[in-house]
Amino acid sequence: MEKHVKVIPDDLTNADPRAVAFLAKAMGDENRLRIIMVLAKGKKPVSRIVEEMGISQPLASHHLKELKRALLVKVERNGPFIYYELADQRIVTILSNLNILAAELLANRKAF
Amino acid sequence: MEKHVKVIPDDLTNADPRAVAFLAKAMGDENRLRIIMVLAKGKKPVSRIVEEMGISQPLASHHLKELKRALLVKVERNGPFIYYELADQRIVTILSNLNILAAELLANRKAF
DNA sequence: TGTATATATAAATATATGTTTATATGAGAA
DNA sequence: TTCTCATATAAACATATATTTATATATACA
Numbered sequence: 001m002e003k004h005v006k007v008i009p010d011d012l013t014n015a016d017p018r019a020v021a022f023l024a025k026a027m028g029d030e031n032r033l034r035i036i037m038v039l040a041k042g043k044k045p046v047s048r049i050v051e052e053m054g055i056s057q058p059l060a061s062h063h064l065k066e067l068k069r070a071l072l073v074k075v076e077r078n079g080p081f082i083y084y085e086l087a088d089q090r091i092v093t094i095l096s097n098l099n100i101l102a103a104e105l106l107a108n109r110k111a112f
Numbered sequence: 113m114e115k116h117v118k119v120i121p122d123d124l125t126n127a128d129p130r131a132v133a134f135l136a137k138a139m140g141d142e143n144r145l146r147i148i149m150v151l152a153k154g155k156k157p158v159s160r161i162v163e164e165m166g167i168s169q170p171l172a173s174h175h176l177k178e179l180k181r182a183l184l185v186k187v188e189r190n191g192p193f194i195y196y197e198l199a200d201q202r203i204v205t206i207l208s209n210l211n212i213l214a215a216e217l218l219a220n221r222k223a224f
Numbered sequence: 225t226g227t228a229t230a231t232a233t234a235a236a237t238a239t240a241t242g243t244t245t246a247t248a249t250g251a252g253a254a
Numbered sequence: 255t256t257c258t259c260a261t262a263t264a265a266a267c268a269t270a271t272a273t274t275t276a277t278a279t280a281t282a283c284a
Contacts, residue, residue: 007113010201010208012152017145019214020207024145028137029242033129040124046261059243061262066241071217080251080260089122090213094206095132096122101202102131105183141272158231171273173232178271192230192281 026070027095031055032063035084039073040092043085138182139207143167144175147196151185152204155197 027033038052050060064084067073072091076083139145150156150164162172176196179185184203188195
């Protein structure tokens with residue numbers, strides 16, 4: 001698909017390093033990233049996240065709390081279940097771009 | 113400015129969580145992020161990074177080593193100076209988008 | 225060769241973070 | 255109320271990470 005888009009020049013000069021680092025750090029853990037990948041497919045209760053990832057429930061809860069603290073997920077209760085979902089679709093966009101970048105950086109050099 | 117772009121749907125299903133988390137973690141420190149912001153303006157020797165940031169030289173060296181380990185910077189020696197530059201312009205694009213997201217997430221809720 | 229400068233490395237320390245195990249909370253059903 | 259299920263919290267622990275201080279390396283120049 002093709003689209004016309006307004007190209008905004010990338011600019012970091014006025015970025016807030018604290019805020020950006022905080023978000024990046026929240027995404028900088030393999031388990032949290034996998035949670036995000038799971039939630040990218042839709043809203044889910046903790047039990048399903050646990051089941052899809054194969055990690056312990058307290059560990060999932062811990063990381064979900066971190067993601068919530070970073071405002072990356074929204075939480076909603078429904079009966080005994082607590083549903084988590086991504087707070088914004090751009091999270092997926094950004095991580096998708098980061099994944100492409102990672103793949104290319106790795107392709108050019110051999111090891112991390 | 114306007115541009116025609118091919119819109120690639122965001123997809124994390126095949127992302128490599130280890131690689132992405134590794135990159136995100138490398139960007140998930142305030143000092144490293146500030147180094148990236150400095151290098152976004154161009155290639156620089158360590159001394160100038162130190163001077164612009166107001167941190168100690170060993171601390172700068174330490175974080176530059178981490179950024180290098182994450183393949184985010186390229187290194188080049190010229191006489192007694194060692195120049196660092198960003199390995200890829202997309203680093204700036206991604207962080208710029210992350211900054212926009214951070215600002216909006218913060219605008220909607222009150223505190224991190 | 226000796227000295228100064230630029231940068232890296234090492235050692236030491238403090239703090240933060242991820243994980244496990246055990247327990248508490250809270251909602252619904254019997 | 256009591257039981258069960260879903261989830262959160264707490265405690266304990268191990269590991270990783272950021273920072274400081276001190277020192278080493280390497281290049282240029284006198």
